[in-house]
Amino acid sequence: MTSPSQDGRITTAGTALPLRSGRRAIAVPALTTAASLLGLLLLWSFAAGAWPSRAFPPPDQVWRVLLNDTATGELPYHLGVTLGRVAAAFIVAMVVGSVIGVLLGIHRRADQFFNPWVVLFLNIPALVIIVLAYVWFGLNEAAAIGAVAVNKIPNVVVTMREGARALDPRYAEMAAVYRFGPLDRLRHILLPQLQPYLAAASRSGIALIWKIVLVVELLGRSNGVGFQIYLHFQLFDVAAILAYTLAFVAVMLLIELLLVQPVERHATRWRRRPA
Amino acid sequence: MQPVGVAAPLRVDIAEKTFRSAEGVPVTALHDLSFEVRQGEFASLLGPSGCGKTTTLRILLGLDTEFSGSFQLPQGGSNRIGAVFQEPTLLPWRTVEQNVRLALPKAMRNADLDRLFDSLGLAGMRSLFPSELSLGLARRAALARAFATEPAVLFLDEPFVSLDEPTAERLRHLLLSVWSARPTTALMVTHNLREALMLSDRIVVLSPRPAHVTGYFDVRLPRHNRSPQVMSDLLRSFHQKFPGAV
Numbered sequence: 409m410t411s412p413s414q415d416g417r418i419t420t421a422g423t424a425l426p427l428r429s430g431r432r433a434i435a436v437p438a439l440t441t442a443a444s445l446l447g448l449l450l451l452w453s454f455a456a457g458a459w460p461s462r463a464f465p466p467p468d469q470v471w472r473v474l475l476n477d478t479a480t481g482e483l484p485y486h487l488g489v490t491l492g493r494v495a496a497a498f499i500v501a502m503v504v505g506s507v508i509g510v511l512l513g514i515h516r517r518a519d520q521f522f523n524p525w526v527v528l529f530l531n532i533p534a535l536v537i538i539v540l541a542y543v544w545f546g547l548n549e550a551a552a553i554g555a556v557a558v559n560k561i562p563n564v565v566v567t568m569r570e571g572a573r574a575l576d577p578r579y580a581e582m583a584a585v586y587r588f589g590p591l592d593r594l595r596h597i598l599l600p601q602l603q604p605y606l607a608a609a610s611r612s613g614i615a616l617i618w619k620i621v622l623v624v625e626l627l628g629r630s631n632g633v634g635f636q637i638y639l640h641f642q643l644f645d646v647a648a649i650l651a652y653t654l655a656f657v658a659v660m661l662l663i664e665l666l667l668v669q670p671v672e673r674h675a676t677r678w679r680r681r682p683a
Numbered sequence: 684m685q686p687v688g689v690a691a692p693l694r695v696d697i698a699e700k701t702f703r704s705a706e707g708v709p710v711t712a713l714h715d716l717s718f719e720v721r722q723g724e725f726a727s728l729l730g731p732s733g734c735g736k737t738t739t740l741r742i743l744l745g746l747d748t749e750f751s752g753s754f755q756l757p758q759g760g761s762n763r764i765g766a767v768f769q770e771p772t773l774l775p776w777r778t779v780e781q782n783v784r785l786a787l788p789k790a791m792r793n794a795d796l797d798r799l800f801d802s803l804g805l806a807g808m809r810s811l812f813p814s815e816l817s818l819g820l821a822r823r824a825a826l827a828r829a830f831a832t833e834p835a836v837l838f839l840d841e842p843f844v845s846l847d848e849p850t851a852e853r854l855r856h857l858l859l860s861v862w863s864a865r866p867t868t869a870l871m872v873t874h875n876l877r878e879a880l881m882l883s884d885r886i887v888v889l890s891p892r893p894a895h896v897t898g899y900f901d902v903r904l905p906r907h908n909r910s911p912q913v914m915s916d917l918l919r920s921f922h923q924k925f926p927g928a929v
Contacts, residue, residue: 578772581746585766586786586832596785600776678776678812 465647474651482636483655490625490632491659493549494618497556501617502610504557505564510602512565513572529562534620538627547628556620563616564609571605603675611668618660693720693743693836693868697752699893700738712738713750714893720885722757725862725869727879730889736872737769739894740840743870757835757868763788765834765867767842771821773813773828780809783828796831802861803827819850823857830861837862839871843878855882859906880917881909888925900924 449467456466477483512519512526541555579597588597599606625634633652640648700713712735720726728736741747743754744766756764773782780800784792800806803823813821822842829837842858843851859882862869873879879886886900900921904913 578768578770579774581744582766582768582772584746585744585764586828587763587788588785589789592785596774596777600774603776678814 463646469647470650473647486631486633486636490621493553493621496553497617498613500557501560501564505561506568509565509568510572513569526562526565534559538624542628552624552629556617556624559620560613560617567605567609571602575601607672691757692722693757694755697750700750711893715895718887718896720868720870722868723866724884725882726885726887727883728872728887729879731891732874734889734892735894737840740838740872744838763832763834765829765832765837767825767829767839769840771825773821773824775813778810778812779824783831786828786832799827799831803857819846830865834867837867837869841873
């Protein structure tokens with residue numbers, strides 16, 4: 409899903425835009441992306457026309473459902489609920505996972521002891537954690553968000569542990585000599601060094617989390633995109649299922665473009681100016 | 684700001700410092716190392732490569748606490764330590780000015796640093812990132828950071844190493860002019876005898892490993908009188924006193 413490119417920038421396949429380039433260099437990939445999506449749409453439209461079926465609606469039918477549900481306010485409501493859960497689970501997973509990961513990366517003995525736990529949690533299926541969370545803590549919001557976070561935390565731990573291992577001790581020594589306070593150490597020494605790892609963990613995190621949130625909603629919540637998809641599955645309403653899915657993918661793309669990429673550009677501004 | 688209070692010297696008395704090598708064999712780096720640097724004096728710790736100079740400095744900086752013995756740092760000014768490391772060790776993600784200000788105590792964060800930046804020729808580079816600086820300029824920024832804290836004692840670990848000679852020479856003069864504007868007890872580690880003779884009031888000569896003090900060499904001439912002629916006299920008398928030292 410994500411891969412560090414040669415110069416250390418993390419790019420997500422399919423949504424990667426060149427960070428620094430002229431107008432032409434932006435226009436060409438953008439046109440390619442647009443043409444590619446248009447091609448997919450045409451293929452879908454053609455296939456739906458060739459094999460008409462209730463289970464395979466054409467794009468314009470999906471679009472009508474999308475507009476209709478937006479007008480009634482149902483789609484924005486469920487989107488908002490799901491987005492809220494994604495955000496909450498994301499923040500919990502990143503904070504808890506980063507703290508554990510950095511501690512394990514710094515303390516070798518603790519890492520040796522806890523590593524089997526990390527491997528164990530990495531390999532527990534998401535579904536098992538969700539079911540157990542609902543059984544143990546009830547069908548409530550905290551259990552839902554907690555279950556999603558627990559699914560993501562081991563991934564964050566592994567990435568941030570690598571980041572902590574790569575910390576440069578010279579900066580910490582400089583900070584010790586000049587008596588940096590704990591907050592300054594966090595802001596100016598630790599976080600900037602961990603930034604590429606934080607970026608990698610959050611990129612893969614958002615994609616993973618929103619998929620798990622849908623399962624959580626399907627199994628134990630009465631609102632959200634996952635719940636709506638389950639509902640429309642029982643009604644065999646494929647157009648609605650596709651409408652909700654596409655709406656959510658579009659929102660996640662917008663977040664990536666308008667939030668994640670600008671933040672990352674700002675965080676790495678010192679890197680991109682050549683000497 | 685002038686260091687205040689009674690003339691408290693920098694007093695070092697390290698009984699022993701041992702390392703464990705990768706195979707677990709103990710290696711003695713320092714043995715019975717004791718010397719003193721008077722208040723306001725610029726001293727150099729001179730010794731052959733690998734004799735334990737940097738180890739001594741790390742102990743004094745408080746970065747290495749596994750040794751037997753003791754040391755006493757001078758008091759005064761902000762009661763802080765200024766350090767110039769072998770590499771500039773600037774934070775690459777902060778500008779030159781932010782790097783300097785971050786090293787200051789909270790109360791001094793907004794201090795006026797114009798004169799300091801000017802005197803080091805960094806006035807136009809305050810908003811640059813370290814990756815945009817040459818090594819010589821980065822070293823100047825590291826000097827600015829050390830002096831900005833108005834330290835009670837200044838430690839320099841081979842601050843001019845791996846620069847070309849003209850750049851190093853210019854930087855030595857800059858260091859001298861900034862230091863004489865803000866005199867503070869200073870200890871510089873070096874293996875460059877000429878550099879030590881040019882900058883120091885006192886040279887502490889170390890033996891090869893395990894390091895202990897072979898002797899002192901005091902240079903009582905004012906620095907502006909140390910012409911090339913005088914320097915070669917100084918070199919000769921140093922070699923007479925410490926044959927084969929460096």
